[in-house]
Amino acid sequence: xxxxxxxxxxxxxxxxxxxxxxxxxxxxxxxxxxxxxxxxxxxxxxxxxxxxxxxxxxxxxxxxxxxxxxxxxxxxxxxxxxxxxxxxxxxxxxxxxxxxxxxxxxxxxxxxxxxxxxxxxxxxxxxxxxxxxxxxxxxxxxxxxxxxxxxxxxxxxxxxxxxxxxxxxxxxxxxxxxxxxxxxxxxxxxxxxxxxxxxxxxxxxxxxxxxxxxxxxxxxxxxxxxxxxxxxxxxxxxxxxxxxxxxxxxxxxxxxxxxxxxxxxxxxxxxxxxxxxxxxxxxxxxxxxxxxxxxxxxxxxxxxxxxxxxxxxxxxxxxxxxxxxx
Amino acid sequence: xxxxxxxxxxxxxxxxxxxxxxxxxxxxxxxxxxxxxxxxxxxxxxxxxxxxxxxxxxxxxxxxxxxxxxxxxxxxxxxxxxxxxxxxxxxxxxxxxxxxxxxxxxxxxxxxxxxxxxxxxxxxxxxxxxxxxxxxxxxxxxxxxxxxxxxxxxxxxxxxxxxxxxxxxxxxxxxxxxxxxxxxxxxxxxxxxxxxxxxxxxxxxxxxxxxxxxxxxxxxxxxxxxxxxxxxxxxxxxxxxxxxxxxxxxxxxxxxxxxxxxxxxxxxxxxxxxxxxxxxxxxxxxxxxxxxxxxxxxxxxxxxxxxxxxxxxxxxxxxxxxxxxxx
Numbered sequence: 001x002x003x004x005x006x007x008x009x010x011x012x013x014x015x016x017x018x019x020x021x022x023x024x025x026x027x028x029x030x031x032x033x034x035x036x037x038x039x040x041x042x043x044x045x046x047x048x049x050x051x052x053x054x055x056x057x058x059x060x061x062x063x064x065x066x067x068x069x070x071x072x073x074x075x076x077x078x079x080x081x082x083x084x085x086x087x088x089x090x091x092x093x094x095x096x097x098x099x100x101x102x103x104x105x106x107x108x109x110x111x112x113x114x115x116x117x118x119x120x121x122x123x124x125x126x127x128x129x130x131x132x133x134x135x136x137x138x139x140x141x142x143x144x145x146x147x148x149x150x151x152x153x154x155x156x157x158x159x160x161x162x163x164x165x166x167x168x169x170x171x172x173x174x175x176x177x178x179x180x181x182x183x184x185x186x187x188x189x190x191x192x193x194x195x196x197x198x199x200x201x202x203x204x205x206x207x208x209x210x211x212x213x214x215x216x217x218x219x220x221x222x223x224x225x226x227x228x229x230x231x232x233x234x235x236x237x238x239x240x241x242x243x244x245x246x247x248x249x250x251x252x253x254x255x256x257x258x259x260x261x262x263x264x265x266x267x268x269x270x271x272x273x274x275x276x277x278x279x280x281x282x283x284x285x286x287x288x289x290x291x292x293x294x295x296x297x298x299x300x301x302x303x304x305x306x307x308x309x310x311x312x313x314x315x316x317x318x319x320x321x322x323x324x325x326x
Numbered sequence: 327x328x329x330x331x332x333x334x335x336x337x338x339x340x341x342x343x344x345x346x347x348x349x350x351x352x353x354x355x356x357x358x359x360x361x362x363x364x365x366x367x368x369x370x371x372x373x374x375x376x377x378x379x380x381x382x383x384x385x386x387x388x389x390x391x392x393x394x395x396x397x398x399x400x401x402x403x404x405x406x407x408x409x410x411x412x413x414x415x416x417x418x419x420x421x422x423x424x425x426x427x428x429x430x431x432x433x434x435x436x437x438x439x440x441x442x443x444x445x446x447x448x449x450x451x452x453x454x455x456x457x458x459x460x461x462x463x464x465x466x467x468x469x470x471x472x473x474x475x476x477x478x479x480x481x482x483x484x485x486x487x488x489x490x491x492x493x494x495x496x497x498x499x500x501x502x503x504x505x506x507x508x509x510x511x512x513x514x515x516x517x518x519x520x521x522x523x524x525x526x527x528x529x530x531x532x533x534x535x536x537x538x539x540x541x542x543x544x545x546x547x548x549x550x551x552x553x554x555x556x557x558x559x560x561x562x563x564x565x566x567x568x569x570x571x572x573x574x575x576x577x578x579x580x581x582x583x584x585x586x587x588x589x590x591x592x593x594x595x596x597x598x599x600x601x602x603x604x605x606x607x608x609x610x611x612x613x614x615x616x617x618x619x620x621x622x623x624x625x626x627x628x629x630x631x632x633x634x635x636x637x638x639x640x641x642x643x644x645x646x647x648x649x650x651x652x653x
């Protein structure tokens with residue numbers, strides 16, 4: 001139990017650190033943060049936008065940094081992330097609320113599925129070291145070096161077109177009314193296949209490699225040899241003895257690399273114009289919409305923290321040692 | 327004392343020489359190093375040998391690959407081959423500078439927190455965990471977006487300063503396991519100073535870990551720089567492969583069937599990434615021989631049965647009387 005409490009304390013601390021970083025980054029820049037952003041936008045900023053920046057940074061009132069900081073925390077606690085000026089006058093929280101379900105659906109589903117498939121493939125490749133399965137390694141190396149978004153571009157160029165089954169943009173047919181009916185869900189699945197496949201292919205590769213390496217290491221452990229000597233079937237030794245132990249580092253690796261994977265998958269959304277947080281971030285960057293950028297950064301960070309916590313729970317269930325020590 | 331040092335010196339020097347040769351003899355490492363060398367050469371001479379000025383507009387708009395324009399042209403008639411060539415320098419510069427910054431930071435944080443332990447060590451370890459969990463790419467995006475201007479130098483620094491955490495964690499774990507080894511205890515007992523122990527006893531044994539961490543960070547930095555350019559955060563900072571892709575995306579190259587606009591840059595990224603990964607595999611296999619792809623593992627026995635060898639197993643290939651039972 002104390003293990004779990006420690007983890008929760010760590011996540012709370014990290015969440016606080018992310019919020020504090022978010023608060024200080026624009027203020028650490030030389031000069032007035034709003035002026036800096038206006039310079040960057042080369043004057044292409046409306047007065048509304050400038051005003052919403054001053055409100056966001058709390059520079060509209062005469063306050064010290066400490067007061068600004070606590071007011072910022074208070075705003076966050078009420079779910080107030082400021083005003084977006086790409087979608088003026090919609091608040092950032094609402095804009096993000098519209099995009100979040102799509103990202104959680106696409107990225108969440110494919111990341112977990114990619115991990116499971118990659119681990120299963122890695123188990124087989126590692127167990128059959130030296131067989132034809134080794135040929136998978138150079139292929140996965142190449143795939144894992146390709147940026148996710150470029151694979152998406154390639155998929156669009158090769159597989160979509162006027163007559164193709166796969167649509168190149170969007171998350172559903174815009175002529176349909178969103179709802180829980182068969183037609184709409186079918187359209188969502190149809191639009192989701194290509195982006196999902198892109199993320200799956202590039203995220204799987206890494207798991208295949210790391211699981212393969214763990215399997216090779218574990219396969220020479222004494223308990224595996226003993227299991228063989230007992231005459232247990234090959235399958236059982238592979239799954240119940242070797243893979244079970246090789247899985248643990250992979251699960252903790254999964255938790256740690258979530259932050260990297262999410263960054264890559266956001267780009268797939270941009271390529272496919274999938275209406276999630278990635279596309280929003282892209283629009284925010286294009287319009288120098290700083291409040292929206294900050295809000296997306298916070299929401300992504302908090303989601304990754306939550307996912308990390310879930311991965312910790314999975315680790316707890318898989319490794320009896322963490323439970324006994326607690 | 328003198329006797330001990332001389333007997334120590336000779337056996338250490340000899341295998342070190344042989345080992346270095348073995349690293350180059352590894353086919354994966356060699357392929358990776360050769361590719362990497364080619365990219366390094368292009369980074370230096372790229373802008374000189376480029377047939378056109380990458381920003382110069384020409385008369386051939388949106389042309390496919392031809393003798394004059396090897397990778398075709400853009401909507402403004404710019405030569406894509408020159409853009410990719412010129413962009414190599416920025417990619418290699420950012421990748422390696424960010425890699426160096428992150429590696430130095432990770433060594434400082436990782437080794438210090440691993441060796442010192444106590445409150446300071448725990449604090450540094452918590453700091454690297456925090457940086458590890460916060461998604462790197464959105465963080466880099468908001469930092470570079472609030473900078474007054476973006477150049478290759480600032481991008482490299484931002485990436486380097488935010489991506490050291492993973493290596494710091496690995497180095498801390500390795501240092502923790504090294505610091506209680508007998509030879510470190512012996513050095514401590516003979517009264518060596520803490521800094522001498524860290525620099526001369528522990529660091530040499532971390533070389534492989536540091537090297538593979540460096541290569542990993544370079545891969546990450548290259549991908550990050552391309553991503554930043556691709557989403558338009560740093561388009562103004564000059565040509566790199568991400569900028570090429572940014573213009574391809576924003577000019578709807580895909581809808582117009584201009585595959586030549588984004589395929590070369592993407593393949594260049596994949597090739598550079600593969601080269602770096604191969605070097606990393608070489609390092610991994612060098613450190614842990616079990617990971618090597620051990621050649622032939624299927625052996626035919628005298629009576630024609632095929633036996634597959636596995637790590638930890640020594641099949642006895644007898645003439646049938648002492649045959650190993652395999653399922």
